[in-house]
Amino acid sequence: MIKHFDRSDRRILKFPAVNPCQGASPATLLVSLTILSRKILDFQSVCFATQKRNCRETIRQISLLHIFFEELCTSEPVLSDSVSLSFSELHLAYQKIWFLLADCSREGARLWMLTKCEFLATQFRVLIRAISTDLDVLPLSLIDVEDEVKEMVELVRRQSRKAKFELDASDRNAKKLVLSILDQFEKGIEPDSGEVKRVLDYLGIRSWTHCNMEIKFLEEEIAFEYSESDEREVPFLSSLVGFLTYCRGVIFEKSDNGNLDETQAEFTSNMEVFTCLNTEDFRCPISLEVMLDPVIVSTGQTYDRSSIQKWLEGGNMLCPKTGEKLMKTDLVPNLILRKLIRNFCAYNGVSLGWLGKQSRDITRTTVPDSQVASESMKFLSMYLTSRLAFGTSEQRNKAAYEIRLLAKSNIFNRSCLINAGAVPCLLNLLCFTGSCTQENAMAALLKLSKYGSGKRLIVEGRGLNSILAVLKHGLTWEARQSAAATIFYLSSVKEYRKLIGETPGAIQGLVDLMKEGTPCGKKNAVVAIFGLLLSPKNHHRVLEAGTVPLLVDILASSEKVELLSDTLAVISLLSENTEGAFAILSATSLSLITGILQSSTSQTAKEHCVATLLALCINGGAEVVGLLAKNQSLMASLFSLLTEGTSNAGKKSRALIKILQSFHETSSSGWILSSAVPCELAIYRR
Known part of the structure; x- marks a missing residue:
C-alpha cells in the first residue's frame, strides 16, 4: 500500500515521506509515481514568491521524467523486480519534493519561507541529487521503451548531478533587508516605509488581508513551538509577527477598507455560532487543556496529538476515554475541530501561542517574546492613536478596527495602546454617526477595559455615560452587547459597582438588553448584572427593574x-x-x-x-x-x-x-x- 499525503496533514517544513511497502510491485510503484509527478507538475501554474529558479528547475526535471513514466504506463512493459529499488527511492524523493513545493507556494507563509531561504535551497539540492542517485541504479537496459525516452532519462540524470540549485541573489538580498528592518525595530528606530514596502512588494504581500494571513500563520507556528516544548524559534517568530502587525496597521491603512464591512459582518455571524458551542469539547480528555492539534484514534475518540502520543509511547494500548483496545495506533487529524478551535480562539482573542505553552508563567504574558515585537507595537500604537484623533472618518474607523484586533491578543498590546492615549479617542468615537465606527470603537474599549488602567481612564474620562448611551441606543446589536460586557469589566472595581448602580438607567439598560438582545447580548447583560450584584446596595435596584x-x-x-x-x-x-x-x-x-x-x-x-x-x-x-x-x-x-x-x-x-x-x-x-x-x-x- 502506498500512502499519499495532503498538505493539511503536517506542519510546514516537515517532510513525513514514507517508504512504499516492500511488497509493492513495480507496476504499483509506477502508477503511484505517475500520480505524484502529475501533482508536482500542477505547480507549474503556481506563483512562487521565493525560490523561483529552484522551483522552476525542479519542476522541469520532473516533467521530463513524467514523460518516461507515462510512456511506461501506456506500453505496459513487464518490469523486473530489480526496477523496484529505484522506483521505491524515487517515490520517496518525489514525496519530499511535493512537500517542498507545497511549502514554497503556501499562501500566508511567504515571509517565513524567505527567512528560511538557505535551508530551502539546500533541500532542493539534496533532493535533486537523490533523484540523480536513484536514476544511477535504474536498469534502463531492462526496460522496454523507445531509445529517445531512455536518452531523456539519461539527460535528467546528468543534469540533476550537475545542477547547482544555489540560493537566488534576490532572495538573499530581500532576507538581508528584512533582518535590517528587524534590527532597526530592536534598537527603537522606526524603519523607512520605503524599505518596508520593498520587502512586502517582493513577497507579493499587497493587501491587509494578505498581511493578516501571514500573521495568522506565524501565530500558529508559535503555538506549535510551545506545544512541542521547543521555543528556539519563538523569539524570531514573534519578531516577524511584530513586523507584520506594524505593516498591517501602517502600510495597509487604506488597501482593504472596502472589506471592513464584510469582515465585520463575519465577526457578527461568527458570534452567533460560537455562543452555541460547548467549549468543554475543545479540551483533551487526557491533559484537560485546549487541543492545539486534535487527532482521532481508532475508537473514534479525539485527543490532543502530544497527549495521546505520550500515552501510546508509555505502552498503553487502551483508549483513555472508553477503555477499548486500540486496534491501530494511527492518528487521523481532526481538521474540522482544529479549524473550529482556532477560529473560536481568534474570535475571542485567545492567543494560540499562549495556549500552546500551558506551563508558561503568567507574568510573561505581559511581555512580548522579542524586543522587536515590543518596539514595533509601541510605534503602531502611537500611529493608530494619531489616526483616531486626527484622521478622516475612514481612517478613524480603520484605526478603531485595528485596535479592536490588537487589544485581543495580549496584555502588552493593551498597555501600549492605553499608554499611547487610545482610550479618550475611542470614547469620542462612540457618538459617531457611523454604525461600523461605533461598533469598532465600543469593541476596542471592551478589550481595553480588561486592563486596570483602562478601567480607570474610562471612568475618570467620563466615559461611563457614553457607554451607557451605546448600551441603550447603540446603532448595532454588537455595539450594545459590547457595552454590556464593558460594564461587567468595570464592575470588577468595587467603587465602580456603586457608581454604575447609582447612574440613572444603567441597570434598566442591561435589563432591556436581556429582554430583547441576541443570545450573546443576553449573556453579556446577565454577567454585567452579576458584577453589579457584588455590591449589596445594587440588589434592590436590580429587583426593582x-x-x-x-x-x-x-x-x-x-x-x-x-x-x-x-x-x-x-x-x-x-x-x-x-x-x-x-x-x-x-x-x-x-x-x-x-x-x-x-x-x-x-x-x-x-x-x-x-x-x-x-x-x-x-x-x-x-x-x-x-x-x-x-x-x-x-x-x-x-x-x-x-x-x-x-x-x-x-x-x-x-x-x-x-x-x-x-x-x-x-x-x-x-x-x-x-x-x-x-x-x-x-x-x-x-
Missing part, C-alpha cells in the same frame, strides 16, 4: 449551557436576601431550579442550583422546605454532588440535606427552622 421574571424566562427557554449557568449565578446571588428570595419564589421558579439540578450535565449549573435552594430555604421558611421535601428524587441529586461536585457544592448540598432530613424527622405541621440551623447555614452563604 423587574429582572427576576426575565431571568426565569431565560432558564425556561435557554439550551445554552453557559447562558444557563450565568443566569443561575445571578439568581443565586439574589436569593441570598429575603427580598430577592421572595421575588424568585413569586416567579414560581422553585420547580424549574429543582429540575435543572436534577437534569443538567453542568457541574457549575448544579452548584448554583443547590446554592439557590439552600438560600430559599433559609429566607423562605418552612413552606419552601416542605415543597422541596415532597420531591423524593431531590435527595439523590444532592448526594451525588457530595461526591462529584466541588468542595463548595458539597458543603451546600450537605447543609440542604440536613434541613430536609430534619423536616422528615418531624411532623410537617409542627416543623420550624430552629435557630441553630440558620446559624450553621450562614457559613455556606456567598
Whole structure:
C-alpha cells in the first residue's frame, strides 16, 4: 500500500515521506509515481514568491521524467523486480519534493519561507541529487521503451548531478533587508516605509488581508513551538509577527477598507455560532487543556496529538476515554475541530501561542517574546492613536478596527495602546454617526477595559455615560452587547459597582438588553448584572427593574449551557436576601431550579442550583422546605454532588440535606427552622 499525503496533514517544513511497502510491485510503484509527478507538475501554474529558479528547475526535471513514466504506463512493459529499488527511492524523493513545493507556494507563509531561504535551497539540492542517485541504479537496459525516452532519462540524470540549485541573489538580498528592518525595530528606530514596502512588494504581500494571513500563520507556528516544548524559534517568530502587525496597521491603512464591512459582518455571524458551542469539547480528555492539534484514534475518540502520543509511547494500548483496545495506533487529524478551535480562539482573542505553552508563567504574558515585537507595537500604537484623533472618518474607523484586533491578543498590546492615549479617542468615537465606527470603537474599549488602567481612564474620562448611551441606543446589536460586557469589566472595581448602580438607567439598560438582545447580548447583560450584584446596595435596584421574571424566562427557554449557568449565578446571588428570595419564589421558579439540578450535565449549573435552594430555604421558611421535601428524587441529586461536585457544592448540598432530613424527622405541621440551623447555614452563604 502506498500512502499519499495532503498538505493539511503536517506542519510546514516537515517532510513525513514514507517508504512504499516492500511488497509493492513495480507496476504499483509506477502508477503511484505517475500520480505524484502529475501533482508536482500542477505547480507549474503556481506563483512562487521565493525560490523561483529552484522551483522552476525542479519542476522541469520532473516533467521530463513524467514523460518516461507515462510512456511506461501506456506500453505496459513487464518490469523486473530489480526496477523496484529505484522506483521505491524515487517515490520517496518525489514525496519530499511535493512537500517542498507545497511549502514554497503556501499562501500566508511567504515571509517565513524567505527567512528560511538557505535551508530551502539546500533541500532542493539534496533532493535533486537523490533523484540523480536513484536514476544511477535504474536498469534502463531492462526496460522496454523507445531509445529517445531512455536518452531523456539519461539527460535528467546528468543534469540533476550537475545542477547547482544555489540560493537566488534576490532572495538573499530581500532576507538581508528584512533582518535590517528587524534590527532597526530592536534598537527603537522606526524603519523607512520605503524599505518596508520593498520587502512586502517582493513577497507579493499587497493587501491587509494578505498581511493578516501571514500573521495568522506565524501565530500558529508559535503555538506549535510551545506545544512541542521547543521555543528556539519563538523569539524570531514573534519578531516577524511584530513586523507584520506594524505593516498591517501602517502600510495597509487604506488597501482593504472596502472589506471592513464584510469582515465585520463575519465577526457578527461568527458570534452567533460560537455562543452555541460547548467549549468543554475543545479540551483533551487526557491533559484537560485546549487541543492545539486534535487527532482521532481508532475508537473514534479525539485527543490532543502530544497527549495521546505520550500515552501510546508509555505502552498503553487502551483508549483513555472508553477503555477499548486500540486496534491501530494511527492518528487521523481532526481538521474540522482544529479549524473550529482556532477560529473560536481568534474570535475571542485567545492567543494560540499562549495556549500552546500551558506551563508558561503568567507574568510573561505581559511581555512580548522579542524586543522587536515590543518596539514595533509601541510605534503602531502611537500611529493608530494619531489616526483616531486626527484622521478622516475612514481612517478613524480603520484605526478603531485595528485596535479592536490588537487589544485581543495580549496584555502588552493593551498597555501600549492605553499608554499611547487610545482610550479618550475611542470614547469620542462612540457618538459617531457611523454604525461600523461605533461598533469598532465600543469593541476596542471592551478589550481595553480588561486592563486596570483602562478601567480607570474610562471612568475618570467620563466615559461611563457614553457607554451607557451605546448600551441603550447603540446603532448595532454588537455595539450594545459590547457595552454590556464593558460594564461587567468595570464592575470588577468595587467603587465602580456603586457608581454604575447609582447612574440613572444603567441597570434598566442591561435589563432591556436581556429582554430583547441576541443570545450573546443576553449573556453579556446577565454577567454585567452579576458584577453589579457584588455590591449589596445594587440588589434592590436590580429587583426593582423587574429582572427576576426575565431571568426565569431565560432558564425556561435557554439550551445554552453557559447562558444557563450565568443566569443561575445571578439568581443565586439574589436569593441570598429575603427580598430577592421572595421575588424568585413569586416567579414560581422553585420547580424549574429543582429540575435543572436534577437534569443538567453542568457541574457549575448544579452548584448554583443547590446554592439557590439552600438560600430559599433559609429566607423562605418552612413552606419552601416542605415543597422541596415532597420531591423524593431531590435527595439523590444532592448526594451525588457530595461526591462529584466541588468542595463548595458539597458543603451546600450537605447543609440542604440536613434541613430536609430534619423536616422528615418531624411532623410537617409542627416543623420550624430552629435557630441553630440558620446559624450553621450562614457559613455556606456567598
